[in-house]
Amino acid sequence: MTGNADDTILLAVTGWDPDVWQTEFAKAAPARKLVLDADTAKDKIRYALVWKQRPGSLMGLPNLEVIFSLGAGVDHIFHDHQLPDVPIVRIVSPDLTMRMSEYVVWQVLDHHRLGLRYRQQQTQKVWHEDRRQPAAHEVTVGILGLGVLGRDAAQKLRNLGFRVSGWSRRLQTIEGVTSHFGKDGLKDFLKDVDIVVCLLPLTPETKGILSMSMFAQMKAEGPLGAPVLINAGRGGLQNEPDILAALDRGMLSAVTLDVFKTEPLPKGSPLWTHPQVVITPHAAASSSPQALVPEIIAQLESYERGEPLKNIVDKAAQY
Template sequence: MSEKRPVVVDLRFARESVVNALRSAFPDRPVVDMGDPANADRDLSDAEFAVVWKPDPALFRRATGLKAIFSGGAGVDHILSAYELPDLPIIRFVDRSLTDRMSEWVVWQCLHHLRNGIAYAGQQQARVWHEIADQPEAREVTVGVMGLGVLGADAVHKLKVMGFDVIGWSRRAKAIDGVVTFDAKGLDTFLGRTDILVGLLPLTDDTRGIYDRALFSRLRRAGPLGGSIFLNAGRGGSQKEAELIECLKDGTLKSASVDVFEKEPLDPDSPLWSMPNVIVTPHAAAASDVRALFRHVEAQIARLEAGKPLEFVVDRTAGY
C-alpha cells in the first residue's frame, strides 16, 4: 500500500485551537501545519488536500498536486474573491455543530428583540423598575429568513419551534414543509410581511450590498414590535453599513443585531458600537469548531477514496 500524501492546513484561527485539534486529526496521513514556522519554506508539491481559512496567497501556487480544497467555514467568499484558484473542487464546511451554533444565535436575537431585551438592559443600567406593556407573543411576529441553505433552513425550523411565524426567501425557489417561501420575484411580498429580517445569505455578486436603505424601507413597520428589526449573521459584505446606520437613526429600522461587518474587526470609531438600539457580536454567531472541521474533512476524503462523490461542493458560478 502506497504512503498517503499530506494534508496541508492553513487556518487563520486561534492558534491553540488548531494545534489542539491536530493532535487527534488525520491519524493515517502526514499533516503540514502552515501555522508552524518550521513549515514556512517546505515543499508543498506533494500535498493532496488543503484545509484553509484566509490562507497565504502563495499556498495554491506552491501546492500544485492538490485534489480538493476544504473551506474552514460555511462561507467560501474568502477563497473565491481573493485568490487565483486551481480548477479543483472546493468543499464548504457543513456540520451539525456549526449549524446549531448559528441557529442558537438567530433564535437568541429574535427572542431578545421580541422580549424587549434592549429596553430592559437600558432600564437595568438606569435602575428603573418598569414592566413594558403590550408584550406580543412570538406567533404574532413574522420572521423572514433570507438564505435557505443548510444554516437558513435549520434556523427556520428552530424559530418555528419557538412559535414565530416564519417565512423564507432565496434567489432560487426552495420548498420547506410548513413554511411559505419566496424566490427572487417575490422579494417585495416577502419584505412587506417581515417584522424581523434575518440575513443568512452567502456573499456573491448578486448579494453584495443587498441590505440597503431601499430594502429596509420595504419591511413591515406597523407590526406588533412597533418597527422592523434586522439581524445579520451571514456576510458583512451583504450590508451597506452607512445606510444601515442611517436607517437605525431615522426609524426606518427599530433595532438591529449584527455579527458580520464590511470590515473586520469593526472599526472602534463605528457608530454601531454605541448605538442604543444595536447589538454587536464579533463574528461569533457560528465560530468553527476546529475538531468538527477536521472530522468533516476526514469524512469527505474517505468518501473520495472509496470512489464516492464529494459532498457540499461549491458551485463556482453561483458562488456558494
C-alpha cells in the same frame, strides 16, 4: 483515487491559531501529514484546508485535488484570484448548524421580548411594567438564505410558534415556512416581515444587499414597531451607513450585527454606541476544530473510496 497514508494536507490559514487544528488532526488521523508551508511538500500536497489563505498560496501544487473551507462561508476563498481549478468544498457540520441556530433563536427572542429596552431600563434603574407583548404567532420572522443554516433556524423558530417566511435564490420547500425566491419574490418577502434574519452567502449578487433600497420595501409598523434586522451572514452584505440612517429615521427599530465590513469593528464606528444596536464579535457560529476535523476526515475517506464529494461550491455563484 485511493488515498495513501502519506498524502500531505496543507493547512493555509490566516488570523487563526493553526496549532489547535494540527493537534486535532494528529488525534483523528495520525497517519496523515499536515503542513503549514506548501514549499516543504509541493509535489505531495493533495488537499488544502483553508481560511483566508494568502493570495496565490495554492498555485503551483501539481497534485492538489480538493480545497476545503474551514468556515461555513466560502467568500474568503474567492478573494484569491489565483485559485487552481479544483473542487472547493463547504463544511456542513451539525455543530456549526446548531451554533448558528442557537444564535438566531437567541437574538430573535431577545428582540421579541424587548431585551434592549429592559437592559436600558436597568442601567437607568427604571421600573416600567410593560403588560402588552406580542405573542410569537403574531410575529413574522423572515430568513434571507434558506441553505442548511437557514432551514434549521427556520424550523426551530417555527417550533417556538413564530410565523416564518424565507427567501432564497431558488425555491425551497420547508414545511410550515412561506417560501419566496428570486428577484420578484424578494418584494413580497420584505413587505410582511417583522424580524429579518440574514444568513445569505456573500457573492457579487448579494454584496451590500442590506441597504436603504431594501429597508424602504419593508413595512413601516408591526407588532414590534418598525422591523428588526439581524445579520449573522457576512459583513459585506450590509451597508453600515444605511443601517444607521434607517435606525435614525425609524425605518428599523433595532439591529443585531455579528459581522462587519472591517473586523475587528473600528473603535470609532458609531455602531458601538448606538442605543438600538446589538454587537457580537463574529461569534454566531465559530468553527470548532474538535467538531470539524472528524467531518473533514470522513469526507477525505469517502472521497478516497471513490464516493462523490459532498457540498461542492458552485464557483460561478460563489457559494
